[in-house]
Amino acid sequence: MASTLSPIAPQFDDAAQQRDASNLGIWIFLATEVLFFGVLFAAYTITRTQHPAAFAVGSRLTDLPLASINTALLLTSSLTMALGVHAARSGERRATVGWLSLTVGLGVMFLAVKGLEYHADYVEHLVPSLNFSYSGAQANEVELFFYLYFVITGIHAAHVFIGVATISVIAFMASKNAFSPEYFTPVDLTGLYWHLVDIIWLFVYPLLYLVSRS
Amino acid sequence: MSSITVAEHENYLTTDFRLWSWLTTLDHKRIAVLYTLSITLLFFVGGAAAALIRLNLLTPYSELVSIETYNKLFTTHGVIMVWFFLIPSIPTTLGNFLVPLMIGARDLAFPRLNLLSWYLYVIGAICAIESLMAGGVDTGWTFYTPFSTEFSNTHVFAAVTGVFIAGFSSILTGLNFIVTIHEMRAPGLTWFRLPLFIWAMYATSLILVLATPVLAMTLVLVAVEHIFGIGVFDPALGGDPLLFQHLFWFYSHPAVYIMIVPAMGVASEIIGCFARNRIFGYRFMAYAMLAIAAFGFVVWGHHMFVSGQSAYAGTVFSLLTFLVSVPSAVKVFNWTATLYKGRISFEAPMLYALGFVGLFTVGGLTGLFLASLGLDVQLHDTYFVVAHFHYIMVGGAVMAFFGGIHFWWPKITGRMYSDAWARFAAIVTFVGFNLTFFPQFIVGYLGMPRRYPEYPPEFQLWNVLSSMGAVILALGYVLPLFYLFRSLRYGPAAPANPWNAKGLEWQTSSPPLPENFLRTPVVAEEPYSYSADRPSDG
Numbered sequence: 001m002a003s004t005l006s007p008i009a010p011q012f013d014d015a016a017q018q019r020d021a022s023n024l025g026i027w028i029f030l031a032t033e034v035l036f037f038g039v040l041f042a043a044y045t046i047t048r049t050q051h052p053a054a055f056a057v058g059s060r061l062t063d064l065p066l067a068s069i070n071t072a073l074l075l076t077s078s079l080t081m082a083l084g085v086h087a088a089r090s091g092e093r094r095a096t097v098g099w100l101s102l103t104v105g106l107g108v109m110f111l112a113v114k115g116l117e118y119h120a121d122y123v124e125h126l127v128p129s130l131n132f133s134y135s136g137a138q139a140n141e142v143e144l145f146f147y148l149y150f151v152i153t154g155i156h157a158a159h160v161f162i163g164v165a166t167i168s169v170i171a172f173m174a175s176k177n178a179f180s181p182e183y184f185t186p187v188d189l190t191g192l193y194w195h196l197v198d199i200i201w202l203f204v205y206p207l208l209y210l211v212s213r214s
Numbered sequence: 215m216s217s218i219t220v221a222e223h224e225n226y227l228t229t230d231f232r233l234w235s236w237l238t239t240l241d242h243k244r245i246a247v248l249y250t251l252s253i254t255l256l257f258f259v260g261g262a263a264a265a266l267i268r269l270n271l272l273t274p275y276s277e278l279v280s281i282e283t284y285n286k287l288f289t290t291h292g293v294i295m296v297w298f299f300l301i302p303s304i305p306t307t308l309g310n311f312l313v314p315l316m317i318g319a320r321d322l323a324f325p326r327l328n329l330l331s332w333y334l335y336v337i338g339a340i341c342a343i344e345s346l347m348a349g350g351v352d353t354g355w356t357f358y359t360p361f362s363t364e365f366s367n368t369h370v371f372a373a374v375t376g377v378f379i380a381g382f383s384s385i386l387t388g389l390n391f392i393v394t395i396h397e398m399r400a401p402g403l404t405w406f407r408l409p410l411f412i413w414a415m416y417a418t419s420l421i422l423v424l425a426t427p428v429l430a431m432t433l434v435l436v437a438v439e440h441i442f443g444i445g446v447f448d449p450a451l452g453g454d455p456l457l458f459q460h461l462f463w464f465y466s467h468p469a470v471y472i473m474i475v476p477a478m479g480v481a482s483e484i485i486g487c488f489a490r491n492r493i494f495g496y497r498f499m500a501y502a503m504l505a506i507a508a509f510g511f512v513v514w515g516h517h518m519f520v521s522g523q524s525a526y527a528g529t530v531f532s533l534l535t536f537l538v539s540v541p542s543a544v545k546v547f548n549w550t551a552t553l554y555k556g557r558i559s560f561e562a563p564m565l566y567a568l569g570f571v572g573l574f575t576v577g578g579l580t581g582l583f584l585a586s587l588g589l590d591v592q593l594h595d596t597y598f599v600v601a602h603f604h605y606i607m608v609g610g611a612v613m614a615f616f617g618g619i620h621f622w623w624p625k626i627t628g629r630m631y632s633d634a635w636a637r638f639a640a641i642v643t644f645v646g647f648n649l650t651f652f653p654q655f656i657v658g659y660l661g662m663p664r665r666y667p668e669y670p671p672e673f674q675l676w677n678v679l680s681s682m683g684a685v686i687l688a689l690g691y692v693l694p695l696f697y698l699f700r701s702l703r704y705g706p707a708a709p710a711n712p713w714n715a716k717g718l719e720w721q722t723s724s725p726p727l728p729e730n731f732l733r734t735p736v737v738a739e740e741p742y743s744y745s746a747d748r749p750s751d752g
Contacts, residue, residue: 039431
């Protein structure tokens with residue numbers, strides 16, 4: 001793996017050109033991700049504007065403690081990721097592997113807590129189309145809130161999963177000495193992706209769990 | 215490969231003949247060939263559906279197919295032609311082949327992503343064709359909710375999955391082009407020395423990258439709603455079906471510019487070459503394409519004038535739509551001005567390019583009719599709309615695609631085709647196209663709605679004319695298959711620069727070396743410096 005990645009690919013003139021291309025590439029990719037999630041936020045905004053009361057009810061039925069724990073986990077994982085990138089840039093192999101592994105661990109914990117949360121929703125009959133039952137007013141609109149809740153957190157969780165898998169591979173490569181202060185682009189790019197996943201959660205968390213909860 | 219002596223040096227076609235080497239190739243030129251073969255196949259699938267539609271419309275009473283089948287035919291035609299032919303057409307074939315060559319690079323920035331994008335396209339196409347085999351989809355290519363969700367009993371999921379996957383193929387192509395054009399230009403090749411084709415690819419890539427994700431997520435929401443029976447587009451639950459239309463057109467209007475901007479790039483290359491003139495107002499041509507790409511994102515509401523959006527939104531969208539005509543007109547005037555005092559010759563690519571300019575102009579001007587709020591109430595969902603967008607997408611984009619294939623065929627294959635046959639095909643296509651679609655303006659203006667298998671008998675004359683035109687048009691599309699493939703075996707070997715054209719791609723051999731250039735070229739002149747070749751201007 002290391003031997004195929006570190007040299008300069010034939011289409012590039014030098015390492016700087018290759019690094020600039022990779023960096024621009026990941027930023028464009030992140031832009032597509034923003035638009036991808038943008039659809040969900042647009043759908044959320046429109047639907048909430050039309051049914052503010054139902055969204056307030058739905059928001060209060062979500063599990064705030066678990067979501068807050070998850071927020072803490074994900075924010076911390078961004079710190080460990082940033083430290084991992086810094087360690088890779090400084091050429092500290094053991095620190096790189098350590099910080100990246102810690103990031104993977106925090107990501108896995110996020111997914112585990114998410115699973116707990118989904119389980120609790122299932123037990124409380126909050127899963128749309130599967131077992132949703134809510135007896136108050138505007139039951140349909142509350143169900144619509146939970147539909148958005150599952151789609152948004154589900155697609156976000158899929159991104160966390162992809163991040164965890166990618167960081168695991170990068171950590172393994174780091175342990176095989178694949179990176180150096182001259183070449184650590186994969187660590188850098190994975191870090192940028194991970195931060196984006198984190199930033200998206202920073203919008204998801206208040207919109208679904210906090211807004212109109214008082 | 216043929217009886218004629220192969221060129222003395224190895225080229226990208228002769229490095230390895232095994233199928234496996236093609237399926238695992240990272241060479242942008244080979245991937246372009248793979249794409250060309252795939253989209254040609256899908257073009258004829260979509261074309262077959264169109265042929266059946268036109269055949270059915272020969273008589274007013276839908277005597278050929280049932281109403282259900284007719285719905286599936288026009289859906290198939292739209293889905294295949296939009297997502298599996300027009301969107302990928304010029305970028306993935308000519309774009310893949312030419313972007314590195316025109317900027318003096320050895321390949322695109324990310325060759326593996328490029329190959330992945332082809333595989334995604336193929337998988338998406340298989341899903342779409344699977345949905346046809348399983349029984350078809352009857353929603354129209356627009357997948358409007360609730361046709362595509364609770365009221366659908368057809369194979370929407372497979373079709374939507376196919377379009378979703380093909381969308382990622384678009385995104386990867388766009389990303390690859392943007393990075394390549396930014397980072398890998400040859401020494402001396404500044405932004406304003408770039409060929410307009412490269413500017414076109416750049417503008418198109420911006421749309422591909424920024425609009426496609428919106429379609430992808432919207433289709434995810436449709437699929438979820440289709441399967442689980444709940445979603446934000448369902449009014450029974452308090453959802454909003456109009457939201458789907460907003461999201462869909464946020465992608466699908468810019469998608470029209472994904473089709474036409476590359477065509478503008480092709481036309482600029484061809485017209486400059488065969489008028490032996492530098493492109494008039496080069497910088498404005500580049501800015502105009504960027505402007506079209508940018509405006510394209512803020513006009514989607516003109517598809518929804520009669521859908522129930524507010525009158526104020528309609529007014530704003532109408533005004534913004536009129537604005538698009540400014541950069542579009544800049545392009546048409548500048549192509550015309552490029553011809554002025556040129557030494558024009560009428561080889562086949564030039565005929566296609568001139569045909570493109572004329573048909574694009576008609577398509578664009580009729581777009582202004584539709585952008586007018588009041589007039590659109592009369593014309594919405596009639597054959598006038600069908601004719602308008604076919605003038606842009608078929609008359610514009612497909613003419614330019616064929617022009618580009620003819621222009622760069624010697625470079626791609628190393629063979630010359632019969633110019634006489636090619637000119638004949640270009641004229642047949644032009645005549646057939648106009649005969650097919652011009653009557654649709656009239657019958658649409660008279661009130662014939664689109665997507666209906668039956669019509670009042672007084673419209674039959676126009677429909678018969680249109681169907682006759684379709685036969686001629688089909689001939690125009692099939693002819694190149696014969697003489698182009700024939701040229702592969704019997705055509706004379708092409709020189710490096712058969713048209714005496716400017717541009718780096720003509721400085722390397724035909725077909726190019728696997729690594730494109732022996733030495734990285736250095737650029738020291740403006741693009742389209744054709745007038746420098748001429749002894750004097752009269």
